[in-house]
Amino acid sequence: MNKIxxxxxxxxxxxxxxxxxxxxxxxxxxxxxxxxxxxxxxATLSDTDYKIAIVDDSKLFYTAFENTNQFTFSPLETSIxxxxxxxxxxxxxxxxxxxxxxxxxxxxxxxxxxxxxxxEAKSHVETILENEFEGLxxxxxxxxxxxxxxxxxPINISAIRIDEAGQQAADHPEVRTGLGFLGxxxxxxxxxxxxxxxxxxxxxxxxxxxxxxxxxxxxxxxLMMGKILGVGLVGLTQFVIWVVFTxxxxxxxxSAFPDVFAFTPPQEVYAPGAESLNPELMQERLDAAAANxxxxxxxxEGLAAINYPVVLLAFLFYFLGGFLLYAAMFxxxxxxxxxxxxxxxFMLPVTIPLIFGIVMMQSVLQNPDGPLAFWLSIIPxxxxxxxxxxxxxxVPMVDVALSATLLILGFIATTWLAGKIYRTGILMYGKKIDxxxxxxxxxxx
Amino acid sequence: MDFLFKAEGVSKSYTGHRALTNVSVSVPKGSIxxxxxxxxxxxxxxxxxxxxxxxxxxxxxxxxxxxxxxEHVHRIGYLPEERGLYKKMQVGEQALYLAQLKGVxxxxxKKMLKEWFEKFDLLPWxxxxxEELSKGMAQKVQFIVTILHNPDLLIFDEPFSGFDPxxxxxxxxxxxxxxxxxxxxxxxxxxxxxxxxxxxHIALINKAEKILDGNVRDIKRNYSTNIYQVELxxxxxxxxxxxxxxxxxxxxxxxxxxxxxxxxxxxxTEPNELLKTLLPIAQVNxxxxxxxxxxxxxxxxxxxxxxxxGTDYELTAHGNSYLSE
Numbered sequence: 042m043n044k045i046x047x048x049x050x051x052x053x054x055x056x057x058x059x060x061x062x063x064x065x066x067x068x069x070x071x072x073x074x075x076x077x078x079x080x081x082x083x084a085t086l087s088d089t090d091y092k093i094a095i096v097d098d099s100k101l102f103y104t105a106f107e108n109t110n111q112f113t114f115s116p117l118e119t120s121i122x123x124x125x126x127x128x129x130x131x132x133x134x135x136x137x138x139x140x141x142x143x144x145x146x147x148x149x150x151x152x153x154x155x156x157x158x159x160x161e162a163k164s165h166v167e168t169i170l171e172n173e174f175e176g177l178x179x180x181x182x183x184x185x186x187x188x189x190x191x192x193x194x195p196i197n198i199s200a201i202r203i204d205e206a207g208q209q210a211a212d213h214p215e216v217r218t219g220l221g222f223l224g225x226x227x228x229x230x231x232x233x234x235x236x237x238x239x240x241x242x243x244x245x246x247x248x249x250x251x252x253x254x255x256x257x258x259x260x261x262x263x264l265m266m267g268k269i270l271g272v273g274l275v276g277l278t279q280f281v282i283w284v285v286f287t288x289x290x291x292x293x294x295x296s297a298f299p300d301v302f303a304f305t306p307p308q309e310v311y312a313p314g315a316e317s318l319n320p321e322l323m324q325e326r327l328d329a330a331a332a333n334x335x336x337x338x339x340x341x342e343g344l345a346a347i348n349y350p351v352v353l354l355a356f357l358f359y360f361l362g363g364f365l366l367y368a369a370m371f372x373x374x375x376x377x378x379x380x381x382x383x384x385x386x387f388m389l390p391v392t393i394p395l396i397f398g399i400v401m402m403q404s405v406l407q408n409p410d411g412p413l414a415f416w417l418s419i420i421p422x423x424x425x426x427x428x429x430x431x432x433x434x435x436v437p438m439v440d441v442a443l444s445a446t447l448l449i450l451g452f453i454a455t456t457w458l459a460g461k462i463y464r465t466g467i468l469m470y471g472k473k474i475d476x477x478x479x480x481x482x483x484x485x486x
Numbered sequence: 487m488d489f490l491f492k493a494e495g496v497s498k499s500y501t502g503h504r505a506l507t508n509v510s511v512s513v514p515k516g517s518i519x520x521x522x523x524x525x526x527x528x529x530x531x532x533x534x535x536x537x538x539x540x541x542x543x544x545x546x547x548x549x550x551x552x553x554x555x556x557e558h559v560h561r562i563g564y565l566p567e568e569r570g571l572y573k574k575m576q577v578g579e580q581a582l583y584l585a586q587l588k589g590v591x592x593x594x595x596k597k598m599l600k601e602w603f604e605k606f607d608l609l610p611w612x613x614x615x616x617e618e619l620s621k622g623m624a625q626k627v628q629f630i631v632t633i634l635h636n637p638d639l640l641i642f643d644e645p646f647s648g649f650d651p652x653x654x655x656x657x658x659x660x661x662x663x664x665x666x667x668x669x670x671x672x673x674x675x676x677x678x679x680x681x682x683x684x685x686x687h688i689a690l691i692n693k694a695e696k697i698l699d700g701n702v703r704d705i706k707r708n709y710s711t712n713i714y715q716v717e718l719x720x721x722x723x724x725x726x727x728x729x730x731x732x733x734x735x736x737x738x739x740x741x742x743x744x745x746x747x748x749x750x751x752x753x754x755t756e757p758n759e760l761l762k763t764l765l766p767i768a769q770v771n772x773x774x775x776x777x778x779x780x781x782x783x784x785x786x787x788x789x790x791x792x793x794x795x796g797t798d799y800e801l802t803a804h805g806n807s808y809l810s811e
Contacts, residue, residue: 047583250570
């Protein structure tokens, strides 16, 4: 045991002392955030300033078109034929022609452009015209559009969860979905990131030829376990730092913008079986609920409903379990080959279940209690990712216990098999290895 | 004799080929034991079995009087043929790590390492990364790590490969020092020159089997040819008259009034007898027995014949000189 701890110490310190670790630890959360914000940001940036000229022969709709971030509208008081010439010198990207008869026959509407017209621009214009035509028609039929506006009622049903103890709380499946996605994805990333660190570490020892010196002092299995546990601890350290960082960041942002995050815990407005509330109190609570009905408020409410200790504990367990399960296989691969290029052929059985887990995320999120979600969260190879997705929605204890037991059995099995491959592989050079060869190594005494 | 290590009937096979077949070796305490054999003979497999890196399929291994146990790795120092270090790790830190894995407490290891680094002029490199060391320096670090925990049994697999001649001498001296201080050394090589210089005992392994072992002097005697080379001057009678039932004249080369001759002594005639016969008839300038070198014996045992046998009985001139200049 003492020797394993010496090995763990070296593996841990040699990695955490590296500059790349420190940089990743600091930049990691920022990169993640950037990864989520960037696509939206790029979308708003790239499509700015699509210039559309409007030739409205009926002169009815010029005022309907307001400039947006993406589209600039310019009314043109010319004939459509002379306007078309403006396309050539790129003054406008597109020209919308509203002929006199447009109101009677909308099919006569045209949009002209030299290159294929921007689909978003087309649908934007269509929406505006639909609303305008609708308004006109209502006026023609004698209905005041103001009345129509007044009767429009946006509906946003508040979801209420009733837990086993009968407690009711507002629920926001969107927040749970986001958290499940984040948890599953982080597990996937951690396993890949740190699993391949194990692989590279084993390969380094083998190609460096230091391995024979070490295994004359410790058993190959001890060396392998020491490396796996050391790297696992590095991953754990990184995760803990990230959680603490996020905590500090959230606290800082909340103190800086208290209004945005103002949130009063929802109270029961209506409880079946309970004596009915007096009208004033009911109204008061309805108002409080309405105050939370902003986007930030809803997210805050959703986040407040999550059982964080359970999510964090589950994450730690499934990260460690999944990592141990896969890291053993990564170590076996590293021991079997002579250089990084040869690892490809053996990576398939390791990466397929991981990628399968990620691909299945969407379906699992749509029905986190369905049979697909159940089975994938029980089978050890996908359970770390899929169970993490299910956890924020609340999972029956039986499922968790079964999944956890199988995961532990799973990593004991892969570690045992990997150990057999490893002890032969690290001393084997210059041999072309295939699966048949690996099977032989497993059967050596 | 007191043996520090014994292997009895050790066999090991990998799928497809046998690496060792029923090999038994006994390594006397305090000796330098040469493990010889062509490449691929099974030397490294045997060494790995001694180090308990792999287990034998059959056979028993003894350390002293006990069966070999995992704890014995602390009593063994091993310098593999293919050896390396973590390139990105600092030299001192790495030596400390390897010493700790051999069971030396950190503080003690550090003190001892500093002494050895001092001795091998490595101290300025303590905080440098291994990749900054020359190959020779890295080898020195590996040597220090191998012997630091004061093992009773040292195993060197081709220790001199990669060293320049100065460092080879330094290393040889250290190996002899270790032996003189009571360590037992197993020394695997196919460099026969170093075998004659260093080894007391040898075992020769070829194609997974041990084909020869024993005390180096005894083996040489067994392979002695009883051929003597003499350089004579002032001959009183033609040298050819020596031909008899006891002596066979193999070759006579006259030069500058002197004669160099090769004489085979037959019927157990001792070298002293030959000298006594020669002394009255000539002045004996040099007298030496043509003894096959370990290299010759190695080749003879492996291939079945001496390197130049059959041509002119031209043995490589490694002689035991009985007369000094």
